[in-house]
Amino acid sequence: MTHIFLTPSSYLIPKFSAVRHHPLPPWKPPPTVTFRFLRAAHPVPLRLTLTLRPYFVPCGLSATAGDLLHNAGATAGVLAGAYTLVFAFDNLTQRKLIEQSLSRKLVHILSGLLFLISWPIFSNSTEARYFAAFVPFVNCLRLVVNGLALASDEGLVKSVTRKGDPQELLRGPLYYVVILMLCALVFWRESPIGIVSLATMCGGDGIADIIGRRFGSVKIPYNQRKSWMGSISMLIFGFLISIGMLYYYSVLGYIQLDWSRTFQRVALVSLVATVVESLPITEVVDDNISVPLATTTVAFLSFSS
Ligand SMILES: C/C(=C\COP(=O)(O)O)CCC[C@H](C)CCC[C@H](C)CCCC(C)C
Numbered sequence: 301m302t303h304i305f306l307t308p309s310s311y312l313i314p315k316f317s318a319v320r321h322h323p324l325p326p327w328k329p330p331p332t333v334t335f336r337f338l339r340a341a342h343p344v345p346l347r348l349t350l351t352l353r354p355y356f357v358p359c360g361l362s363a364t365a366g367d368l369l370h371n372a373g374a375t376a377g378v379l380a381g382a383y384t385l386v387f388a389f390d391n392l393t394q395r396k397l398i399e400q401s402l403s404r405k406l407v408h409i410l411s412g413l414l415f416l417i418s419w420p421i422f423s424n425s426t427e428a429r430y431f432a433a434f435v436p437f438v439n440c441l442r443l444v445v446n447g448l449a450l451a452s453d454e455g456l457v458k459s460v461t462r463k464g465d466p467q468e469l470l471r472g473p474l475y476y477v478v479i480l481m482l483c484a485l486v487f488w489r490e491s492p493i494g495i496v497s498l499a500t501m502c503g504g505d506g507i508a509d510i511i512g513r514r515f516g517s518v519k520i521p522y523n524q525r526k527s528w529m530g531s532i533s534m535l536i537f538g539f540l541i542s543i544g545m546l547y548y549y550s551v552l553g554y555i556q557l558d559w560s561r562t563f564q565r566v567a568l569v570s571l572v573a574t575v576v577e578s579l580p581i582t583e584v585v586d587d588n589i590s591v592p593l594a595t596t597t598v599a600f601l602s603f604s605s
């Protein structure tokens with residue numbers, strides 16, 4: 301009897317040979333469909349068995365009830381964390397305990413990095429990334445609704461904008477949250493690309509602003525709005541936070557990396573991101589788009605080689 305298993309090709313992104321996927325839940329035989337073909341003058345019918353892998357089963361059918369409950373709880377918790385973070389910094393700004401620009405940058409740094417750190421609390425199911433991405437999706441809606449003045453969340457505006465203009469929400473903050481959502485959907489926990497990109501955009505770029513504003517007296521020749529101190533701090537902290545996040549995901553078993561090559565790759569990614577961030581192109585493209593775009597491209601090329 302001849303069995304031909306037709307299983308569709310896998311994921312949206314290339315699998316990294318050096319990357320070991322997080323142990324999957326206990327194996328259950330996937331649903332199969334068997335066709336029997338009787339062949340003329342041949343004693344044995346030909347059987348064609350089609351194995352439907354989970355990602356070809358409509359969302360929700362492949363996840364157990366426990367997974368759905370687990371992921372729904374994780375989503376609610378991370379969403380509550382997002383609202384709490386913004387509320388806390390609004391409170392600090394309102395009470396004049398920190399200035400608005402510092403509040404905004406700390407929200408920039410902490411929201412993305414804490415979101416990245418929260419990914420392991422979601423289940424191992426194939427649908428987990430969609431539950432995680434729902435959190436930035438809700439925040440996209442929140443930014444759009446308030447940016448278009450369809451609602452007025454004063455706390456959000458005060459803790460996230462430069463000058464308190466709600467329309468600002470539709471630029472840097474919205475691009476930032478869209479990048480968080482895309483990295484969760486496209487790269488998720490099993491790829492170093494999304495991890496390094498978010499660590500650089502959230503940690504590196506955010507710290508560049510904080511250090512640069514305070515100590516950036518020597519400006520970059522080709523961009524008088526940026527300083528050497530700001531860029532050097534982006535390079536150093538972007539590298540360190542990326543390595544820290546990769547180590548976190550490595551210890552949890554989601555990825556396995558050749559660390560000697562990983563240090564070189566992350567150093568290259570951090571350098572390119574720092575150069576891109578220093579360019580005088582903010583009027584053309586926000587650095588919450590240019591930096592992650594450059595980071596994901598260089599990370600994809602270097603981690604795939
Ligand atoms: C201020 C922000 C971006 C502006 O960047 P830039 O223009 O200064 O370069 C960040 C906006 C954050 C957003 C309002 C909330 C995002 C929450 C996140 C999706 C989930 C965080 C969960 C965690 C557990 C706190």
Ligand SMILES: Nc1ccn([C@@H]2O[C@H](COP(=O)(O)OP(=O)(O)O)[C@@H](O)[C@H]2O)c(=O)n1
Nearest residue numbers: 508509510512513516525526527530531578
């Ligand atoms: N490489 C950098 C980045 C920012 N900065 C300082 O941080 C401020 C805000 O930086 P930015 O324009 O990138 O701010 P966002 O667009 O990230 O909010 C700049 O005006 C500089 O004072 C710096 O000195 N060097």
